[in-house]
Amino acid sequence: MDRNAPQGTGLVARSAKLAELAHSRAQAAEERRRLTPDVVGLMLETGFARHFVPAAQGGNEGTFEEFNAAVATVAEGCPATAWCASVASSLARMAAFLPSEGRDEVWAKGGDTFVVGSLSPVGRATPAPGGWRVTGSWAYISGVDYCDWAVVCAVLPGDEAERQGPPPAKLFALPRADFTVQDTWHGSGMRATGSNTLVVDGQFVPEARSVDRQRLFDGRPLDSAADCHSVPIQAVNGLSCAPAAVGAGRAALRLWTETTAQRLARGGGRPGVPGPSRGTYDAVLTRAAGELDAAALLLERAARLADGGSRVTEGEVAQNMRDYALATELVTNAVNRMFATAGTSGHTTGNPLQRLWSDVNSIATHIALAFDPAATLFASQRFDR
Secondary structure, three states: OOOOOOOOOOHHHHHHHHHHHHHHHHHHHHHHOOOOHHHHHHHHHHOOOOOOOOHHHOOOOOOHHHHHHHHHHHHOOOHHHHHHHHHHHHHHHHHOOOOHHHHHHHOOOOOOOOEEEOOOOOEEEEEEOOEEEEEEEEEEEOOHHHOOEEEEEEEOOOOOOOOOOOOOEEEEEEEHHHOEEEOOOOOOOOHHHOOEEEEEEEEEEEHHHEEEHHHHHHOOOOOOOOHHHHOOHHHOHHHHOHHHHHHHHHHHHHHHHHHHHHHHHOOOOOOOOOOOOHHHHHHHHHHHHHHHHHHHHHHHHHHHHHOOHHHOOHHHHHHHHHHHHHHHHHHHHHHHHHHHOOOHHHHOOOOHHHHHHHHHHHHOOOHHHOHHHHHHHHHHHHHOO
């Protein structure tokens, strides 16, 4: 663990124990295509679910700086566990935008309630007395098999011919009994996240368990003044993904360095010996270590900016979006470079390096980490003034 990691609620310190357990269960989780129950239990005990929960509902209203360091710490043990831990924190933060009555329902049993969900507006909502009827199917819901609640997004009815811009949408909170789960997750990377499909079929959701999605984008919670709630989501969305890549990259670097040192001790890298030269190994190590350090520094700065809450400027939002995407590119480049010189043994399915390589490349495909949209926003504030 980084000695300079933020102290805050102690989340980073507790995360070391979770990383250790998750690492010991990683292969089993990979085969199950979901985390093991003991890892999920310790994840909640560690405090990820309550990290951004409002204090009134038993939460910590924690910082993004501490969250970033904690997720990266867990990812050094198991990226899939870190991803689900990040989901537990990030989706609880979204649920914090609900009216107070709805928040009290979600966290009726305390701040460690496990919330999952999706911001994708792929569902449909129709008005009903006292609330809404929600129908839809949301794919890639990490951790859904273990959750207590889900927050999903659905569009509202309206005249599409007269509409300008995207349709209005709301977030809806549903308890586990109100939806079903389809076993659809068969990814090549992040297999242990259990990112299955959540299905809602005409379920009634009271008004108190819904909120306009735009409030989340604007950083306008209904009645919270906490910085962790009042920051626009674009300033933090990539932070729910990129720290897991950084932690996985660090684990890959440590593993690759150990195995490469053993290879060199056996005579690898010498002139006339098949395989890469010693100079190639030296360059890979040095570049990869530097890229991972640079990626971590970018995320640390982005997290500190995000902790400014409503004080975050449009320019800082654009900078953060750029840095999430760029940091992930740096990590991916580093891991790919190491993997390319790992030899045939590195590609076997039982090799942890192969799993880390797959996980990092899977993380890099997330829409929140796409570079081109980030570049468009960042450049527009420089070129189009």
